[in-house]
Amino acid sequence: MAFWSSIVDSPSLLGLLSLLLLLLSNPTTSTAANGFRLGIIRKPTSPNLTVFREAPAYRNADSCNSTQKIHITMTLDANYIRGTMAAVLSILQHSTCPENMEFHFLWSRYEPDVFSSIKSTFPYLNFNVYRFDSNRVRGKISKSIRQALDQPLNYARIYLADIIPADVKRVIYLDSDIILVDDIEKLWEVDLEDKVLAAPEYCHANFTNYFTDMFWADQELAKTFNGRKPCYFNTGVMVVDVEKWRQGGYTDKVEVWMGVQKQKRIYHLGSLPPFLLVLAGNIKGVDHRWNQHGLGGDNIEGKCRSLHPGPISLLHWSGKGKPWLRLDSRKPCSVDHLWAPYDLYRSSIHSMEE
Ligand SMILES: *[C@@H]1O[C@H](CO)[C@@H](O)[C@H](O)[C@H]1NC(C)=O
Ligand SMILES: *[C@@H]1O[C@H](CO)[C@@H](O)[C@H](O)[C@H]1NC(C)=O
Numbered sequence: 635m636a637f638w639s640s641i642v643d644s645p646s647l648l649g650l651l652s653l654l655l656l657l658l659s660n661p662t663t664s665t666a667a668n669g670f671r672l673g674i675i676r677k678p679t680s681p682n683l684t685v686f687r688e689a690p691a692y693r694n695a696d697s698c699n700s701t702q703k704i705h706i707t708m709t710l711d712a713n714y715i716r717g718t719m720a721a722v723l724s725i726l727q728h729s730t731c732p733e734n735m736e737f738h739f740l741w742s743r744y745e746p747d748v749f750s751s752i753k754s755t756f757p758y759l760n761f762n763v764y765r766f767d768s769n770r771v772r773g774k775i776s777k778s779i780r781q782a783l784d785q786p787l788n789y790a791r792i793y794l795a796d797i798i799p800a801d802v803k804r805v806i807y808l809d810s811d812i813i814l815v816d817d818i819e820k821l822w823e824v825d826l827e828d829k830v831l832a833a834p835e836y837c838h839a840n841f842t843n844y845f846t847d848m849f850w851a852d853q854e855l856a857k858t859f860n861g862r863k864p865c866y867f868n869t870g871v872m873v874v875d876v877e878k879w880r881q882g883g884y885t886d887k888v889e890v891w892m893g894v895q896k897q898k899r900i901y902h903l904g905s906l907p908p909f910l911l912v913l914a915g916n917i918k919g920v921d922h923r924w925n926q927h928g929l930g931g932d933n934i935e936g937k938c939r940s941l942h943p944g945p946i947s948l949l950h951w952s953g954k955g956k957p958w959l960r961l962d963s964r965k966p967c968s969v970d971h972l973w974a975p976y977d978l979y980r981s982s983i984h985s986m987e988e
C-alpha cells in the first residue's frame with residue numbers, strides 16, 4: 635500500500651526511484667519482474683483528490699444572455715479526474731459566457747471524494763451528477779483491443795439521453811481527455827438541420843478498417859451502409875439533439891449492434907463502432923478544428939503524435955497515452971505541453987519547481 639501511494643502521489647522522480655529500489659531489494663525472476671511491471675502499467679493512477687488547486691471564478695461578459703444555457707455532459711471517474719478538471723478549466727477559460735455552462739456529469743458509482751474535489755476546485759460551477767447504472771450495459775460489452783475501452787462508463791454516452799433531465803434538448807458530449815482552446819459556444823450553435831448528431835467527419839479515412847472481414851463478408855450486415863456514404867467520426871466530441879435521439883430510439887439502435895458484436899466479432903474497438911454503424915454518413919459534419927484527436931497515439935503503444943495542420947479549437951488525447959501520465963513519467967510528448975497549463979493537480983507545480 636505504501637508502495638502504491640508513493641508511486642501514485644509523487645509524479646516525480648521519487649516514484650520511479652522507489653520503484654527501482656523496490657525491484658533491486660526484491661530479487662525476482664525475470665518473469666515475475668515482467669508481471670510486476672505490467673501490474674504497474676495497468677494500475678490506474680488515482681490522484682490524491684484533496685490536492686487540486688481552486689480555479690479562478692470566471693464571469694460572463696456583459697454581452698451574455700444568462701438565460702441561455704450550454705449543456706455539457708462528461709463522465710466522472712477517479713482515474714480520469716485530472717483530465718476532467720483540466721477540460722472543465724479549459725472550457726471556462728475560453729468561453730465568453732462561462733456562467734451559462736451547465737455540466738451534467740455521469741458516474742457509475744457515488745464517489746464522495748470526486749464530488750467534493752469538483753466542488754472545491756470549481757466553487758462556482760453549475761453542475762449535476764447522475765448515476766449511470768453500469769448493469770445496463772455490463773452484459774453487452776465485448777472485449778476490445780484496449781482494456782480501458784471496456785469500462786462500462788465508456789458506454790455511458792449511449793444512454794445519456796435517458797439520464798440527463800428531460801428538459802435538456804441539446805447537449806455537447808465530451809471525453810475527459812480533451813482541452814478546449816476556443817469558445818465552446820461556437821460549437822454549441824451548430825445548425826444540426828435534420829440530424830441527431832454533429833461532429834467532425836473524416837471521409838478520407840479508410841472506413842473498411844473499422845470493421846472485421848467477418849462483417850464485410852456478411853451481406854446482411856454490410857448492407858447497413860447501403861445508401862449512405864459512411865465517414866468516420868470520433869465519439870469523444872459530439873453535439874447531440876437529445877430530444878431527437880430519444881424520439882428516434884437511438885439507444886436501442888446502438889444496443890442492437892452491440893448484441894450482434896456479442897454473436898460475431900464485427901469490430902475491434904469499444905463503444906465507437908456501434909455509433910458508426912448507426913450514424914456514419916448521417917450526421918452533420920462540423921469543422922475538423924473541433925476534434926484534433928489521436929494525440930494519445932495508437933491503442934497499443936500510445937506513441938507520440940504531432941498535430942495535424944490547420945486551425946485548432948479542441949485538442950483530444952484519444953489513444954492509449956494520456957498527457958498527465960506521460961508528464962508524470964517525465965517522458966512527455968511535445969503535444970502534452972499544450973495540456974500542462976490546464977493541469978490543476980497541485981503536485982504538478984512542485985515537480986516544475988525543481
Ligand atoms: C492528500 O494530500 C493532502 C494535502 O497535501 C494530505 O493532507 C493528505 O494526507 C493526502 N492524502 C493521502 C491519502 O495521501
Ligand atoms: C435571451 O435568451 C432567451 C432564451 O433563449 C430568449 O428568449 C431571449 O429573447 C434572449 N434575450 C435577449 C435580450 O437576447
Ligand SMILES: *[C@@H]1O[C@H](CO)[C@@H](O)[C@H](O)[C@H]1NC(C)=O
Nearest residue numbers: 838839840841842843844847
Ligand atoms: C481500405 O482498406 C482495405 C483493407 O485494408 C483495402 O483492401 C482497401 O483497398 C482500402 N481502400 C482504399 C480506398 O484505400
